[in-house]
Amino acid sequence: MSAPHWHLLGAGAIGCLFAAALQRAGCGVTLLLREGSPPGERKVVIERDGGTEQLTLPVTTPAAEGGVTHLLVTTKAYDVAPAVAAVRHRLDEQSQVLLLANGMGFAGEVAREAPWLQLYQGTTTEGAWRIAPLHIRHAGRGTTRIGRSGVARPAPWFRCWRDGLPGCTWDPDIERALWLKLAINCAINPLTAVHRCANGDLTSRAALAAEVAHLCEEIAAISAAAGYPEAAQGIHGAVARVIAATAANRSSMLQDVLAGRRTEIDYITGHLLAVAARCGIEAPRNRALLAAVSGLGC
Numbered sequence: 001m002s003a004p005h006w007h008l009l010g011a012g013a014i015g016c017l018f019a020a021a022l023q024r025a026g027c028g029v030t031l032l033l034r035e036g037s038p039p040g041e042r043k044v045v046i047e048r049d050g051g052t053e054q055l056t057l058p059v060t061t062p063a064a065e066g067g068v069t070h071l072l073v074t075t076k077a078y079d080v081a082p083a084v085a086a087v088r089h090r091l092d093e094q095s096q097v098l099l100l101a102n103g104m105g106f107a108g109e110v111a112r113e114a115p116w117l118q119l120y121q122g123t124t125t126e127g128a129w130r131i132a133p134l135h136i137r138h139a140g141r142g143t144t145r146i147g148r149s150g151v152a153r154p155a156p157w158f159r160c161w162r163d164g165l166p167g168c169t170w171d172p173d174i175e176r177a178l179w180l181k182l183a184i185n186c187a188i189n190p191l192t193a194v195h196r197c198a199n200g201d202l203t204s205r206a207a208l209a210a211e212v213a214h215l216c217e218e219i220a221a222i223s224a225a226a227g228y229p230e231a232a233q234g235i236h237g238a239v240a241r242v243i244a245a246t247a248a249n250r251s252s253m254l255q256d257v258l259a260g261r262r263t264e265i266d267y268i269t270g271h272l273l274a275v276a277a278r279c280g281i282e283a284p285r286n287r288a289l290l291a292a293v294s295g296l297g298c
């Protein structure tokens with residue numbers, strides 16, 4: 001298979017990082033910017049400790065004409081389904097659509113609107129933040145997992161990801177990886193947003209550490225009932241490790257709150273609670289956090 005051409009929806013920090021990785025692996029990459037953006041080319045700048053990488057990418061808008069064979073979506077969770085809908089006239093049954101956003105629940109929204117799409121999902125721990133539009137800082141290397149429910153063998157296009165992005169693996173059980181990430185985010189993000197604190201405060205402040213432990217108990221019960229026994233057993237340790245590794249960081253949810261943006265709470269704690277309700281489990285502490293965070297933002 002020759003290197004595919006990817007269209008990218010969501011040119012934030014992670015989107016720019018992956019666009020550079022795909023271009024490095026020999027793929028074409030076109031940015032789909034918001035309607036009204038003038039077509040042409042844009043420069044993307046990625047700063048790292050070792051130096052600065054620059055690339056030039058063609059730009060168009062979702063409403064433009066022309067088929068899209070490979071679509072990467074790295075928007076906020078609540079924008080995934082509307083973003084895919086805006087480009088749906090350019091997709092067909094062969095189009096490969098990879099969703100890489102925080103949280104869960106948006107893949108179901110996309111599939112309900114367009115059940116014929118070939119949907120893939122991913123999760124990443126790459127550390128990147130936006131300095132300015134199309135100008136990012138790649139602060140820390142992480143791992144990226146990509147897969148499709150029930151599909152053991154990597155998709156033909158996965159070679160580009162493996163070649164362009166160190167630490168990228170095909171995960172035959174991607175749902176489990178997504179759930180574990182969701183479980184960790186449920187224990188960290190809402191609390192940091194409500195208390196406006198760094199991740200590390202969730203262990204150094206005793207009251208917050210106790211709250212994390214209570215949340216983990218609820219999350220473990222829901223994970224077990226939902227068929228994720230490893231997440232159920234490992235959640236306390238996994239959360240402690242992520243807090244230690246990101247102690248000085250502000251969670252993405254806290255950053256959203258501080259910037260006055262909508263949060264992804266409906267796709268993080270909201271999704272956890274939807275699964276809990278299906279399993280007949282009460283999760284009062286997570287429910288209280290959903291209410292608290294929902295009342296915070298715009």
Ligand code: KPL
Pocket residue numbers: 102184185188189199242246249250251252253
């Ligand atoms: O994924 C994160 C986020 O902020 O969304 C964690 C792991 C909690 C790091 O802050």
